[in-house]
Amino acid sequence: MQEFLEVLRREAAHFGPELARTAYARGLAVTLKDGATRPIPVTATPVILDAAEIRRRATLSAHLASATLKVTRTVLASEQRELLLGGLSPLERALTERTFANVKRLATTRVDYFVDTRPRALEVNATIPAMQGYSDIAARTFIEGVARHVRYPEEKLPALLSANGSNARALYDALRDGFAAERDGREPRTLALLCRRHDAQISEQRYLCERFREFGVDADVVHPDEVSGEEHFEVRGKRYELVYRHLFTRRLEETPAPWVEDFFSTVPGRKAVLLNPPVSPVEVKTTFALVSRALTDAAFAATAGLTPEELEAIRASVPWTRPFRHGPEQGPAGEPVADLVARVIAEPARFVLKRAWDYGGRAVYLGRSVGTPAFEERSRAAYGDVLSWAELCERAAGDARGGGFVVQEVVESPPEEHLLCEERGLTTLRLHVDYSAYASVGLERQPAWGGVCRGSTSEIVNIVGGGGVLPLITTEVAQALLDAWKAREFPGTDSSGKG
Template identity: 70%
Template sequence: MLRFQAPKFGAELAQTAYKRGLAVTAKDGTTRPIPITGTAVILDAAEIRRRSELAAKLSSATLKMADAVLNGGTRDVLLGALSPLERSIAERTWQQVSRLATTRVDFFVNTANQPRALEINTTIPAMQGYSDIAARTFLEVVARHFGYPEKAIHALLTLNGSNALALYRALLDGYAIERKGQQPNTIALLCRRNDSQITELRYLAERFREFGADADVVHPDEVSGDDAFIVNGKKYDLVYRHLFVRRLEETPSPWVEDFLGTVPGKKAVFLNPPTSQMEVKTTFALLSQALAEPELAEGIGLSADELEAIRACVPWTRRFRHAPTQGPGGEKLDDIVAAVAAEPHRYVLKRAWDYGGKAVFLGRSVGTVPYNERAQALYGAPLGWAELCERAVTDPTGGGYVVQEVVETQPEDHFVCTETGALPSSFYVDYSAYASVGLAKQPAWGGVCRGSMGEIVNIMGGGGVIPLITTEVAHKLLMAWKAI
């Protein structure tokens, strides 16, 4: 139904979403719209909750695994992947990190309709704002197009849920734990100037103000204070960080570097500290390995629920090195590298610590333009698969590589909306589920869906956002359309 209607409201949908902040910001401050689809991903609310519960268990298991590695004799497996400042902060703070207001697990849903976790984001698990902009704008535009009662649209939005509200509640719940039941009056959203996602942060600040806190977007060069987090004379009780540590290496800020090195914060409560050691994909590989090595799982204290979550949705993943292991089907592999080189269609190589999919290689995409461009950029030539495997296994940058079993998925038909209309497209779609660690209870997290014409899905690389709508909300819209 939406495929036939999307061309009629596509331009309005794209224009409104862009105005609200669904955009990427360049270094010079100019913006470009992030594409939005006039078609949605529709899931039962119970399935959305289930995926967030899986993400919560995977997040807590990842924290346990990272802690165990840093507390043992192989800590350089993780720390060696990090930049100097990232490493310094990790070494100063890892023992104090027990609470994370927000994490994000990125899934592909395979051809058997099972979500398979590709990686976990804990450094900047963003897109709570983008996801809300997409869903809110979609629901408002479609509801009005279908003649849905104007006064009932707000109830429709509430029924669909809000990741911005879940983030706000997670921050307040964590603050109450740290400050013995108190609530913050002021919240600073810390990011660099002209951050690529600054429009999302401005949207979040607006929502936080609506929810009851005085919130502002602030920048490292504005912050000072001997005993407090102060910007232009204003004291902030709680800080939400949207700032990669590596950005501070590009533009040093000693005050902020010192602030990030104290968890959960003295000058202000700080509930999403840099946790690069968790996000290094080697940690994820070790979780997968723990399924085949009960002594590893027991040694780090993985619970039965955490192990079941790993078993249910983590694809076979290993450190990419010359070593024997148990393969994806339980078979014995004498050497990981030789096995991967021999069957490119089964595997994907990923640099353990990198951003934006720049060092992700699908074996079955050898010879394609994206594959060749990545190989050329990293190694100076469009390497074949066996050649790439040999280069990757000897490349220590970013902690080397991990190898993961390919998740079989199929592209979906969607209508991509622009300011001039809507066009049919074929998108690979991922599903990211939000969660928290260390709170008394999980807030009502939802998810976000991204789409891309290539199998490596990334917003900054040209992908788009697909509105996530619950089945109940979609049914109400359908009934309104049928009544026209």
């Protein structure tokens, strides 16, 4: 679709600023601690994939998420449970020990990838696997804005949007099906989207709430300090049958909410169905390292019950990842390594260190970025000084906070040129782009999940910390828009541009 991208680059000045304004108005924004909002930039240059490839990546993510839940369950039931429990906060640990044996399904997960020759999974998110709303806002606003610019028939626009898919709809279907599995096939009448006040992504939660109401459920955004009820989950006298958790459990330690803590302590939930329940160990990066290692440990893979499809998904997409500590290990090519830390010190360009239980990219260290301002800032924030790669590795190997560190083989993510849209105009930037695909675990069928793409000038991609969202559209939708532009510019031509 290079031709379509070239058209967009030429025409973006006409629709880009309005694209940014509309996306911001719909909720593509970060909310600050004081309640103010900051727009998340959107690009005029989308990521374009065949619908079949989007489905393939969703299926891949379903296998990886299922495997990760199985590995988590297996480790927590073993003498190695401290590998996953040790990095959790006191409340996270208490809830995990009380509830995890009863966790059967995850309505939504998100696997984050870099794509070199194929998608390469970097981590699995199940705590707040967000951006279903952000992705829909970006894609919907892009399709509408470009369609109107190229004079695509207005009456056909709803069908074009439908053809591109909706992660908000898939999330709703997953929550509905998860509720039905817990409540004898019933559908929920009321749904609470539970998040903290001034959550960084609260505008997305409000967007999802609006969509859920359109889909037929009485939905509201609620906060922990509002919840009460003797027999039901209630907010201001209104009862909710289903609760969608968009809340890190550890946030309840910062701002205690005893009622919600008690509610989280029962899975799948007495007073309301809770999706997703607290599942912090699934997202701990040590778990991902053990998923990676399962390829070379047949006994562990068998104990965890990993299927051939799950093992193939791991083989095809998971880069070599290991708990980071001194001692012997098997290297990325299967070779014996006498001491893992020494090996990583010797090859900084090949590896990245990540704290096992953290989020937002704050404790991620790329060996090849030593000496850059970003590396030095992270080093100083964690250890009070600017460290060399060797010094950082030694400190990380002995640092047990957050469950210690894992080491992962670097996945290449060459920057791509994109047009970033803001209300004041367009900026051409070279962005590192990731691809995240959603999936459900434990439902009878997978919803029609899609993906979301983020771009950043940094190799450590994170929306709240900066960067933008790239609309993800299908090849079929892109072709329809390109055909409309050709019909406008060259009346009488067919879709190939010929008479």
